[in-house]
Amino acid sequence: MLSVFVSVVRRDLLLAWRRRSDVLTALGFFLLVTSLFPLGVGPEPDQLSRIAAGVMWVAALLATLLSVQRLFESDEADGTLEQMLLSVEPLAVIVLAKVCAYWLLTGLPLVVIAPLIALQFNLSPDETLIVCATLLIGTPTLSLLGAVGASLTLGLRGGGALIALLVLPLYVPLLIFGAGAVDAWRAGLGVQSHLALLGACLLVAFAVCPLASAAALRIAQD
Amino acid sequence: MSDSPLSAARVPSAGFSLFHYASPQTFFPLAGKLLWPCWIAALLLTVAGLYTAFFVAPTDATQGDSYRIIFIHVPAAWMSMVIYMAMAFWCAVGLVFNTRLSFMMSSALAPTGALWAFIALWTGALWGKPTWGTYWVWDARLTSELILFFLYCGYMALQAAIDDPRRADRAGALIAIVGAINVPIIYFSVKWWNTLHQGSSVSMTQSPTMATTMLTGMLLMALAAWAYTIGVALVRVRAIMIERERHTDWVRQLSQAGSNGDMNA
Numbered sequence: 001m002l003s004v005f006v007s008v009v010r011r012d013l014l015l016a017w018r019r020r021s022d023v024l025t026a027l028g029f030f031l032l033v034t035s036l037f038p039l040g041v042g043p044e045p046d047q048l049s050r051i052a053a054g055v056m057w058v059a060a061l062l063a064t065l066l067s068v069q070r071l072f073e074s075d076e077a078d079g080t081l082e083q084m085l086l087s088v089e090p091l092a093v094i095v096l097a098k099v100c101a102y103w104l105l106t107g108l109p110l111v112v113i114a115p116l117i118a119l120q121f122n123l124s125p126d127e128t129l130i131v132c133a134t135l136l137i138g139t140p141t142l143s144l145l146g147a148v149g150a151s152l153t154l155g156l157r158g159g160g161a162l163i164a165l166l167v168l169p170l171y172v173p174l175l176i177f178g179a180g181a182v183d184a185w186r187a188g189l190g191v192q193s194h195l196a197l198l199g200a201c202l203l204v205a206f207a208v209c210p211l212a213s214a215a216a217l218r219i220a221q222d
Numbered sequence: 223m224s225d226s227p228l229s230a231a232r233v234p235s236a237g238f239s240l241f242h243y244a245s246p247q248t249f250f251p252l253a254g255k256l257l258w259p260c261w262i263a264a265l266l267l268t269v270a271g272l273y274t275a276f277f278v279a280p281t282d283a284t285q286g287d288s289y290r291i292i293f294i295h296v297p298a299a300w301m302s303m304v305i306y307m308a309m310a311f312w313c314a315v316g317l318v319f320n321t322r323l324s325f326m327m328s329s330a331l332a333p334t335g336a337l338w339a340f341i342a343l344w345t346g347a348l349w350g351k352p353t354w355g356t357y358w359v360w361d362a363r364l365t366s367e368l369i370l371f372f373l374y375c376g377y378m379a380l381q382a383a384i385d386d387p388r389r390a391d392r393a394g395a396l397i398a399i400v401g402a403i404n405v406p407i408i409y410f411s412v413k414w415w416n417t418l419h420q421g422s423s424v425s426m427t428q429s430p431t432m433a434t435t436m437l438t439g440m441l442l443m444a445l446a447a448w449a450y451t452i453g454v455a456l457v458r459v460r461a462i463m464i465e466r467e468r469h470t471d472w473v474r475q476l477s478q479a480g481s482n483g484d485m486n487a
Binding site for chain 1: 400
């Protein structure tokens with residue numbers, strides 16, 4: 001079980017390495033969207049630092065949404081997905097491995113690049129650390145929930161808009177806890193509760209989403 | 223497959239079986255018989271409820287007559303939540319027992335649930351203007367109702383995007399169940415978010431206790447909403463049954479009988 005997990009992760013990372021531009025698209029999207037906000041709402045530093053966490057979180061949601069819909073696409077196109085469905089190993093483990101690889105390729109770079117955007121939005125070092133921490137705990141959950149949406153909409157017409165309609169409502173709690181952490185810290189409350197709630201969301205998603213996604217893949221390929 | 227004709231034939235007519243009405247063939251006439259009682263109950267309860275609402279219930283001390291929108295608003299909000307739970311329930315039953323009818327029931331309920339959610343939002347906005355001075359506040363209940371409306375839309379959009387009914391049923395069921403797990407999380411997250419922001423000082427929980435007649439009117443309207451929902455869901459599920467089972471013998475017989483003027487037989 002562990003060996004299949006490792007080999008799927010390694011395979012997906014290798015495939016991504018061979019087509020690097022796909023990975024950079026989501027990151028570029030994240031950078032671009034966050035850069036648009038100062039142009040839209042005005043460059044006052046106070047205002048920017050007030051909306052920074054929310055903007056970064058919304059941009060992270062959209063960047064995930066944009067890239068996650070291709071999670072199973074190439075596997076379906078070249079027949080790998082059928083082999084995965086026929087495999088004796090549990091499908092949920094394979095899905096989890098794919099989500100892990102996906103998060104390493106798109107979620108983690110967002111977290112890494114977030115301080116740069118925080119700098120543009122006039123956040124203090126403490127606040128930057130908080131935003132990065134929430135993104136670090138929150139983006140895996142985004143990937144897990146996105147995988148459910150991706151497997152449900154696999155091969156459907158209008159997949160992009162559909163996955164947004166399915167997944168974005170489920171992202172609401174994460175957005176609230178993630179973006180709320182900085183506000184709570186400014187209000188003098190601790191950030192621990194927000195981080196703990198994000199962690200709780202991650203654990204629930206970790207338990208439910210691979211199974212739901214595997215079930216959805218079986219439905220899609222029935 | 224409890225809903226195949228074979229197992230339906232195996233069910234003895236004397237003993238009660240949980241799955242007797244799980245087949246479209248046996249459920250169709252039952253749904254037809256239940257329709258009229260639902261419509262009559264809905265009509266009578268609506269008349270009684272509206273009479274209580276407009277003529278019996280007193281004018282509110284603080285809100286005047288504008289509070290009377292509560293008689294449609296609160297039942298609509300209740301129904302939107304109950305129907306989502308019912309949908310998720312039927313989806314779970316369908317996935318566990320592999321009964322087609324459960325999925326049909328679920329997709330028959332979804333448009334009505336979305337309609338109630340929309341009515342709750344709309345009437346809430348109209349109620350908010352005279353009492354709070356604004357059509358919309360980002361209150362926990364309003365926001366979670368809005369998200370519930372989006373969840374209904376997602377379920378219906380997913381079903382509409384899939385041509386194969388079997389896949390549509392199962393994929394829809396999955397998202398309905400995942401949504402149902404998420405509904406409490408969404409509600410509490412929005413609630414805590416709202417207390418932290420404290421944007422508006424509107425609180426709906428601090429309203430004074432209601433007069434008994436107001437409560438009676440509201441309950442009557444809620445029961446009317448139940449009766450209407452059940453009736454309209456039965457109509458829709460009958461339509462779905464006929465559409466999906468159009469190649470089977472019982473629908474063919476039904477259409478022959480229908481041309482003789484008796485659809486309930």
